[in-house]
Amino acid sequence: MAATPTEHPSTKETLPSQQGAIPYSCTNGVRTPLxxxxxxxxxxxxxxxxxxxxxxxxxDTTGLxxxxxxxxxxxxxxxxxxxxxxxxxxxALATPFVRETFPRDSYMILTKxxxxxxxxxxxxxxxxxxxxxxxxxxxxxxxxxxVYCHDxxxxxxxxxxxxxxELRRLRNEGKVRYIxxxxxxxxxxxxxAEMILRETxxxxxxxxxxxxYNLQNQTLAGSRGIQRLRNAGVEVVPNASLLGMGLLRRQxxxxxxxxxxxxxxxxxxxxxxxxxxxxDRHGEKIEVIALRWALESWISTGASCGSRGDPASGLPWTRxxxxxxxxxxxxxxxxxxSNSSELEKTMLVWRSILDGLEGGEETAKQAGRWYxxxxxxxNRRKAVQMLAEGVQEILGxxxxxxxxxxxxxxxxxxxxxxxxxxxxxxxxxxxxxxxxDASVLDKDEWAERSRKTxxxxx
Numbered sequence: 001m002a003a004t005p006t007e008h009p010s011t012k013e014t015l016p017s018q019q020g021a022i023p024y025s026c027t028n029g030v031r032t033p034l035x036x037x038x039x040x041x042x043x044x045x046x047x048x049x050x051x052x053x054x055x056x057x058x059x060d061t062t063g064l065x066x067x068x069x070x071x072x073x074x075x076x077x078x079x080x081x082x083x084x085x086x087x088x089x090x091x092a093l094a095t096p097f098v099r100e101t102f103p104r105d106s107y108m109i110l111t112k113x114x115x116x117x118x119x120x121x122x123x124x125x126x127x128x129x130x131x132x133x134x135x136x137x138x139x140x141x142x143x144x145x146x147v148y149c150h151d152x153x154x155x156x157x158x159x160x161x162x163x164x165x166e167l168r169r170l171r172n173e174g175k176v177r178y179i180x181x182x183x184x185x186x187x188x189x190x191x192x193a194e195m196i197l198r199e200t201x202x203x204x205x206x207x208x209x210x211x212x213y214n215l216q217n218q219t220l221a222g223s224r225g226i227q228r229l230r231n232a233g234v235e236v237v238p239n240a241s242l243l244g245m246g247l248l249r250r251q252x253x254x255x256x257x258x259x260x261x262x263x264x265x266x267x268x269x270x271x272x273x274x275x276x277x278x279x280d281r282h283g284e285k286i287e288v289i290a291l292r293w294a295l296e297s298w299i300s301t302g303a304s305c306g307s308r309g310d311p312a313s314g315l316p317w318t319r320x321x322x323x324x325x326x327x328x329x330x331x332x333x334x335x336x337x338s339n340s341s342e343l344e345k346t347m348l349v350w351r352s353i354l355d356g357l358e359g360g361e362e363t364a365k366q367a368g369r370w371y372x373x374x375x376x377x378x379n380r381r382k383a384v385q386m387l388a389e390g391v392q393e394i395l396g397x398x399x400x401x402x403x404x405x406x407x408x409x410x411x412x413x414x415x416x417x418x419x420x421x422x423x424x425x426x427x428x429x430x431x432x433x434x435x436x437d438a439s440v441l442d443k444d445e446w447a448e449r450s451r452k453t454x455x456x457x458x
Contacts, residue, residue, distance in 0.1 A: 016317055021105040022074065022309070024177065034146070034178050034205045035235045038108065038307040040299070040330040041350060042075040043068050044240060047338045048085040053256050056084050064343055065092035069102050071347050072312030072320060077208075077240075077334055078139075079112035079150055080131060086111065090139035104141060111135050112150035112182065114163055120414040123149065123159040125166040132170055143175055148182040148208055152192050154406050160192055161199055168202075180206030182240075184405040186219050193232035203233025208334070210240035213298055215248055215290045215391050216272070217400055221301050230305050237305035240334035242294035249287045250276045263403040271398050275391040284387055291346070293388040295333050296353045296381060302331020314351030318367070326358030352377050 024032045043065070048056045065076070076093075078085045092098065093109075113131040114123045135144060147170075149163045160181065170176045181192055181204055189207050197203045207229050212220040219225055226237050245262055246254040252269065253262035276286040299306075306329035313320035322330070337343045355364055356377030364373040392399055 016101060018100065019069075019102050019106040021103065022108060024105070026177075031177065033235060035305075035307045035329065037309045038146075038206075038236055038238075038332060039073070039075045039309040039311060040307055040332045041073060041312045042077050042110065042238060042332065042334040043073045044077045044334040044336040045085045045089050046077075046079070046082050047336045048078075048088045049083040050256050053338055056088060059088075059338060060340065061088040062092040062095060063340065064337065065089060066095070066098060067340060067343060068312075069098065069107065070316050071314055071343075072310075072318065074106065074310065074312070075108040075110060075145075077110040079115070079148075080135060081112065081115040081117070081150055086135055086138040090141075094140045108145035109139055109141060110146040110148070111139070111144055112148040113167075114152075114155070115150035116414060119410070119412065121151070121154050121159075121412050122414045123155050123163040125162055128163050128166040129170065132167075132175060136175065143177060146178040146180060146206060147176050148180045148206070150182060151405075152181045152183045153185050153188040154410065154412065157192065157195050161196065164196055164200070164204065178205040180204050180208060182208035182210070184210060184212070185402065186212055186225050190224060190228040190232065193229055193234055197232050203235070205234070206236045206238065207234045208238045208240055210334075211244045211247075212402070213239045213301070214242050214244050214294050215275075215286075215388055216244055216268075216395055216398060217402060219400055219402065226302060226305050234305060236307055236332055237302060238332040238334055239294070239298045239302055242333065242335070243287060243290055247272055248290040250280070250285050263405070265403075268398050268401065271395050275394040278390055278394055279387060282387060282390075286391065289384055289387045289391065292349050292353070292380075292384050295335075295350065296356075296384070298331040298333050299353065299357070300331065302333075303329045306331040311354060312347070312350060314347040314354065320354065324363045325354050325360060328358070352380060356381060 022037050024037060026032070045061075047053065048059065048061055050056060053059060068076075076089055078089050080086055089109075093102075093107075113128050113135070115121055132144065132147065135147075136142065147167055149160055149167075152160050164179060164181075167176055167179045171179060181189065181196075183189055183192075186209065189209060193204055193207055209220050209225070211217065212225065220237070220239060229237050243249060244264075246252075247262060247264050247269070252273075253260065253264065272286070279286045279289055308322045308327070308329055310319070310321050311325060311330065322328075335346055337346055352373070354360060355369075355373040360377065361374035365371055370376070
């Protein structure tokens, strides 16, 4: 499914029609609302990193990105902190096939700034500007659709404010279109969003939360989460890390080149194993239930800060519009995959979820799909919900638990105002692998500790 396409000197005769643009405009400083164009399914590329894979360069990232585009995905989320992710994504988007078939204005690129390594953060105006310029070069683009300040809980409100102001200057220069913040602690995200609105008179466009809306923790759905962010003027709140950074998997947390990076305790992992055994006894895998439950329920739970952007159809070369699935806002989710099997099965899950939305029954018939697809989707939702409730019963007091971020005693080791030359190969990948506290496994040790990572989904 995700094989790298064969390149041709000229593709005018052999490739599908050029894909249409996402309808963005900016007139007299008034931009198209992000909530009208951001696709509700975003392809996250944190997996193009040493935390999740021993060698990200061995992944067929070009094939994955190309296949994602052909199946309707029109937004990609990355970060300089994700090792070579920006470069791998940029190279995939720069192939002749993608350039000719998917023009730059037909998809959105979301990246981040400010986080350099596990214990280095630089939110200074100088570094933000340098980081954005480097991202533009790595991603082979003249502009970035959305830039987040990465993991705001690690720095002070004043530092966040400095970074936001510089991003807005870059927005005025046409290099950035929308601006957001992201991080883990829900209360900090709310504090920062409110502070930015109070101090500048303008809200951030987007706040991305991760690992706070899944089978183990639904804090993002409460009054401290999406409602507080909405009150602070935030337009869109994407939900990322639907499996809790890989916690909610039968095989346990992912083990990449950095070893076991996951912050969850032994006791929480034991509870998840018990929940996984429960799913096994009912012929399911916990990652299947967790992924489908989070994707399907966030569509409605996150709708108040969702988007009417066109969803990915999940089918090759088939366009789906928001009107085809009822025309309402849909909560935005970020998925992460490492191989073609994970992508294919995730897209099948997404297609089935869309079939169950308003208008899905008629849309399926008009598209020539199974006339009972809508009924199947609703029955599957009931089964998943039943097992999801069973998982949450087993997790017990671990429901809603959040680990500390940052750890007590954290010290930012970044020396600010240090000029880094863009393009310097020695400084190109300031990633978790370069962190002083990282423990890099050799290939043999990694192979023994890791297991197959395919997600059997439906």
